Amino acid sequence: MKTTFVLFTIFILSLSLTVNAQDGALLYGQNCASCHGANLGGGNATSLVDGIWQFGAENGYVFRNIKFGIPHLGMPSYEATLSDGDINAIISYIRESENKVGAKKPPIAKEMETMDYKMDVEIFAEGLEVPWAIDFMDKNTALITERPGRLRIVKNGILLDEPVKNTPEVLNQGQGGLMDVAVDPDFKENGWIYLAYSHVLTSGYDGNRPPAMTRIVRGKIENNSWTNEEVLFEAPHDTYRTTRHHYGCRIVFDPEGHLFFAIGDRGAGYQAQDFTLPNGKVHRIFKDGSIPEDNPFVNEEGAMKSLFSLGNRNIQGMAVHPETGELWTTEHGPLGGDELNRIESGKNYGWETITYGKNYNGTIITEETHRPDMEQPNLYWRPSIAVCGLDFYRGDLFSKWKNKLLVGALKYEEVRLLQIEGDNVIHEEVIVKNQGRVRDVSTGPEGAIYVVLNNPGTVIKLTPQ
Ligand code: HEC
Structure with a gap:
């Protein structure tokens, strides 16, 4: 086995030295x-x-899969033998051939099979532009965010043409825009709806890249219009960054009335360890924006009072366990470092001092994976599946899945079902595959599972047969 591999490596090495690097078809053949x-x-x-x-449709993912391989499946790494130009030439050849055979993603499946259930798949909403999150005001009314900045309503199964008017202006660039929507657990009594979005500073910044940061607001919807807005969290403006990625952000509530949200590291990994800054952290506030007195850093001089945990790279999945009230998160790691964590008050989850991942160009971030004062993930995914969207299944329809964790994955186009006991994931099953990039996954009011897809911009609804 080893000899074959060595011979094979020598074989491609000698070939790649002699061929014309630009010829994708030839390189492919060899x-x-x-x-x-x-x-x-x-x-x-x-x-x-x-x-x-x-393992990801976009050129960036295809490129990484060729360059670094998918070792556990036998897809070799070409890092040592093909230049980036060679790899791009091969990708052009693949794309050209795709066009010739007219390759098209198959339509969304009508049913799916898992170990426990056969599921019916219904299209709940389609024609959306980068839908990001879904939540429900009541059993007949869903709210869906579109990242460019629209809040859409699905009423009795019909997507209303007109978005909610007067929602906050968002910075729709890179990974930023309108992200999460969350309906207050006491919505029936108080009518509050919460939004997370990329907020940009305009006045005083004439440059073409004004700084931005994640901001949390709440408001109400009256006559299809956003009203009564209150800003719950706005970071000090000198912490805003000109980068356009790693904003987080999800919003969840625990039974004691806390609101949790997470901000990604905004592309500055080292800042995730700095408690004077908002990025690379989980935050905890009350639903009106006030700071809980028992927050872990309230008595630390210079610390941001809303902080709950440190060292979180870019959390885009958050869920509170329906029975224990524990907070669980999924976080985009670097290459090979996607993580599942149970988040506890005041703890440090390590980024970027310790990690299981590498930089996406293959270079090492750190050799360290452990430190005594830092938490280990409950699970990490290598290779990265690009975790996004998380929920504990809370319904009765899929009774065998009660309180199991639904994990979305963008790149792998998956929903995984995780069974957790204590701190350990004891079982993992892929229950949705290849329908589109999964941005969010959520239990609906009557126990159906809703999966928010990108490419195509569609929300599907799963029910057991
Ligand atoms: C030794 C066998 C082998 C060789 C040689 C090989 N691959 Fe692969 N490749 C695999 C396997 C195995 C997988 C995983 C998927 C599967 O099970 O078929 C894979 C997966 C991939 C994927 C991901 C596909 C997806 O669905 O996302 C891409 C892209 C890819 N290969 C491109 C290439 C290119 C380009 C080359 C040549 C430079 C190459 N492979 C050479 C075995 C190979």
């Missing part, structure tokens, strides 16, 4: 055809022209 088929239609390994990309 390096890839033996597994993916002479016509790219598959052989021992999957077809590269059927429109199904299990």
Whole structure:
């Protein structure tokens, strides 16, 4: 096995030195055809022209998969033998061939099978632009955010044409925009709805990249218009950053009336350890924006009073356990470092001092994976699946799944079901695959599971047969 691998490496090494680096078809024939088929239609390994990309469809993902390989499945790494130009030439060839065979993503499945259930799949809403989150005002009314800055309503199963008017202006650039929507647990009595979005400073910044940060507001919807807005969290303006990625952000509530949200590191990993800054942290406030007296850093000089935990790279999945009230999160790690964590008050989750991941260009961030004063993840995914959206299943329809964790994944286009006992994940099953990039997953009011997809911008509804 080892000898074959060495011979194989020498084989591709010598080849790649002699071929014309620009010729994607030739490079493909020499390096890839033996597994993916002479016509790219598959052989021992999957077809590269059927429109199904299990490990990410976009060029960036395809590039990474070729450069770094998918070692646990036998897809070799070409880091040592192909230049970035060679890899791009091969990708151009793959794209050209895809067009020739007319590869199209298959339509969304009508049913799916899992270990416990056969599920019916219904299209709940479609034609959305980067839908990001879903929550329910009542059993007939859903709210869906679209990242460019629209809050949409689905009423009795129909997506209303007109978005809610007067919602806050968002910075729709990079990973930023309108992110989470969360309906107050006491919505029936108080009517509050919470939003998380990228807030940009305009006045006083003439440059073309004004700084931005995640901001949390609440408001009410009257006559299809956003009103009564209150700003619950706005970071000091000198902490805003000109980067356009890693904003987080999810909003969840615990039974004691706390509101949790997370802000990503905003591209500055080292700042995730600095308690004077908002980024790379989980925050805890009350629903009116006030600070709980027992927050872990309230008595630390210079610390932000809203902080709840440190060292979180970019959390885009958050859920509170319906029975224990524990807070669980999923966080985008670097390459090979996506994490599931149970978040406890005042603890440090390590980023970027310790991590299981590497930089996306393959360089090392740190060799350290453990420190005594830092928490280990409950689970980490290597390779990264691009975790996004998280919920404990809270309904009765899928009774075998009660209190199990639903984990969305963008890149792998998956929803996974995790069974947790104590601190350990004891079982993991993929229950949705290849329907689109999963941005959010949520238990609906009557126990159906709603999955928010990007590419296509669709929300699907799952019920057991
Ligand atoms: C030794 C066999 C082998 C060779 C050689 C090989 N691959 Fe792969 N490749 C795999 C396997 C196995 C997978 C995982 C998917 C599967 O099970 O088929 C994979 C997956 C991939 C994926 C991810 C597909 C997806 O669905 O997301 C891409 C892209 C890819 N290969 C491109 C290439 C390219 C380009 C080359 C040549 C430079 C190449 N592979 C050479 C075995 C191989």
